[in-house]
Amino acid sequence: MANTVQSKKRARQSETRYAINKARRSRIRTFLRKVEEAIASGDQAAAAEAFKNAQPELARGVSKGVLHKNTVSRKLSRLASRVKAVAAKA
Template sequence: MANTPQSKKRARQNEKRFEVNKARRSRIRTYLRKVEEAIASGDKDAAVAALRAAQPELMRGVTKGVFHKNTASRKVSRLASRVKTLG
């Protein structure tokens, strides 16, 4: 357990940051799930709309430090290619 005042404060800050990041990750996953569901249903218009909504959320996660830049880019790229193949 933290002993010094500084380490106690860092522990408190880490808890707060963990909760914020957890909420951000959950929000991004929800957007990604909407894209996945639209792809699974075969509705191209809905999939395109969901992807357009998900892209800025993913990139916001990058700027906030929740995801690595390449991870977000990879996810967007793979989703975009799957949406593109829909008829």
């Protein structure tokens, strides 16, 4: 348990950051789920729009330190190719 004033403050800050990061991760997952659902439905326009909306959210996750840049880069690359494949099928 935290004893010093500094360690108590750090514990409070840690809880606050945890809550903010958890919310941000959840928001990112929601955007990714919308892209996945649009791809699964086969709607090219909806998939492209959802992907366009998800890109800045993922980038924000990187800048805020929630996700690693290579992870986001990989996810965006794979999603982009899947959205493009939906367009090719239609």
